[in-house]
Amino acid sequence: MQIIETPQQMQALSAEWRCSGQTVGFVPTMGALHEGHLSLVRAARSQCQKVVASVFVNPTQFGPQEDLDQYPRPFEHDCELLREEGCDAIFAPSVAAMYGAAALKHEPHAYESHTFVEVSKLGDVWEGVIRPGHLRGVATVVTKLFNIVRPQRAYFGEKDYQQLKVIECLVRDLNFDIEIVPLPTVREADGLALSSRNAYLAPAERAAATALYQALSQAAAMVQQGERDIAVLGAAMEKICDAQPLVKVQYITIVDAETLAPLDRLEDSPARVLIAAKVGETRLIDNIALSF
Ligand code: PAF
Numbered sequence: 387m388q389i390i391e392t393p394q395q396m397q398a399l400s401a402e403w404r405c406s407g408q409t410v411g412f413v414p415t416m417g418a419l420h421e422g423h424l425s426l427v428r429a430a431r432s433q434c435q436k437v438v439a440s441v442f443v444n445p446t447q448f449g450p451q452e453d454l455d456q457y458p459r460p461f462e463h464d465c466e467l468l469r470e471e472g473c474d475a476i477f478a479p480s481v482a483a484m485y486g487a488a489a490l491k492h493e494p495h496a497y498e499s500h501t502f503v504e505v506s507k508l509g510d511v512w513e514g515v516i517r518p519g520h521l522r523g524v525a526t527v528v529t530k531l532f533n534i535v536r537p538q539r540a541y542f543g544e545k546d547y548q549q550l551k552v553i554e555c556l557v558r559d560l561n562f563d564i565e566i567v568p569l570p571t572v573r574e575a576d577g578l579a580l581s582s583r584n585a586y587l588a589p590a591e592r593a594a595a596t597a598l599y600q601a602l603s604q605a606a607a608m609v610q611q612g613e614r615d616i617a618v619l620g621a622a623m624e625k626i627c628d629a630q631p632l633v634k635v636q637y638i639t640i641v642d643a644e645t646l647a648p649l650d651r652l653e654d655s656p657a658r659v660l661i662a663a664k665v666g667e668t669r670l671i672d673n674i675a676l677s678f
Contacts, residue, residue, distance in 0.1 A: 387468065388475040393484070393534040396477045400438070400536040408435040412537030414528060417441040418458040418582035419467050422572040426541040427471045429569055438535050439468050440477040442484065447523030458585055477535060484530065503529045505552045505559075511646055512660055513548050513671070516636055521552050528553055532562055540564050545571040545579050547658060547673040551646060571672070577603065579672045591666040594632040598661050601626040601638065602674040605659050609676045614652045616640050619659075627663060636662040636669075643675065652678060 390396045403410055411434030413426045423439075430437045441464055448454035461478070468476055485499050502522055509521040532540065542550045554566050572580045577599030578592075587595055601623035608619055620638055627635045640649050643656035657676040662669065 387465075387473055389465065390475055390477050391479055391483060393479065393530075396438075396475070396479075396534050397536065399475060400534075403436045404536065404538075409539070410434060410436045410438060410535065410537040412531070412535045412540045413437070413439040414531050414540065414542075415439055415441055415464075416443045416457065416582065417464045418460060418585070419464045420572075420580045420582065422543050422545060422580040424467060424471055425572050426543060426569055427468065427473055429567060430539065430541050431472050433567070434537075434539055436474045437472070438475045438477055438537065439473050440479075440531055440535065442477070442479055442527070442531075444484075444523060444527040445481055446485070446526060447520050449517055449519060452517075453583075453586075456586075458582060477531070484527070502526045503556060503560075505555050508548070508552050508555050508646055511548075512637060512639065512662070516662065521549065524549055525552055525556050529556060529560070532557075532564060537564055539567055541567045541569060543571060544568050545581065545672065547660060548646060551644070573599065579670075581670065583668055583670065586668040587665060591632050591668065594630040595665045595670060597627050597630040597633050598663055598665075598670060598672045602659055602661060602672060605640070606674050606676055609652065609678050614678075616649060616651065623659070623661070627661075632666055634664045636664065640676070652676065 400410055411430030413430055415423050427437060427439060443457050443459060445454055465476060503525040504522045505525050514521050542553060544550060550568055557564055557566055576596045578595050604626055605619045605623050608622060613619060619640060623638045627633045638661045640657055640659050641647060642649055643658040649657055658673055659676060660673045662671045
């Protein structure tokens with residue numbers, strides 16, 4: 387397994403693979419890998435001849451008050467996990483390699499790069515409101531990573547559902563010749579969605595955090611039993627979360643699964659429930675499909 391630190395070396399390696407007719411699968415990550423990431427790597431491994439994972443904590447997707455500095459960076463362990471999964475290369479650039487030598491601190495104005503990718507509408511709602519600039523940072527770094535790794539397929543978890551929709555949209559709009567492969571959220575036995583940020587939770591918070599999945603599952607079960615009233619579903623979910631004093635809901639919403647526009651009624655088009663909450667100081671998001 388190769389560890390590559392510069393965009394130029396990564397581009398050269400990918401070009402060599404593609405020229406010899408090999409398919410490149412790509413799993414972008416910020417490291418602190420868990421089973422959710424590894425499920426993406428396994429899917430890539432089974433569908434592509436070469437697999438690249440990136441490990442890059444992208445500063446431009448963190449707000450000034452967010453956890454950029456605390457974000458876990460267990461790089462050696464991540465490398466071990468990726469090696470065990472049969473990954474061919476890790477792309478692990480420095481911030482300077484991605485954004486220019488001036489980008490050593492979290493000072494976006496100091497970055498040498500001046501080009502950003504912004505997906506309007508899909509990127510303006512939900513996470514876009516609570517974390518201004520976050521989805522622009524994600525769309526920009528993913529665009530850069532696509533141009534550096536040049537994969538034919540890229541793998542994303544459904545756990546960050548809005549991120550997935552934003553990336554699908556930018557791939558369509560910017561004509562990237564890349565297939566986006568979404569994979570289901572991987573959960574703990576009690577339903578908590580795996581996230582690198584779960585490591586921040588104190589034991590009582592970890593216990594309370596199960597309310598998010600309980601609320602989502604409750605909505606899905608009620609819909610299965612015939613409930614179609616969005617307000618009734620919303621109230622049932624709020625009640626479950628409100629029963630946990632450590633959980634402070636930021637939004638619970640039932641949206642069109644493609645446009646992410648809030649729905650007034652559940653009809654035929656696929657719907658998704660999105661939830662974001664703070665559990666203590668830790669912000670968690672999750673979502674579930676509604677089938678009816
Ligand atoms: O989902 C993540 O880990 C990040 O947002 C991504 C896609 C690797 C971009 O930094």
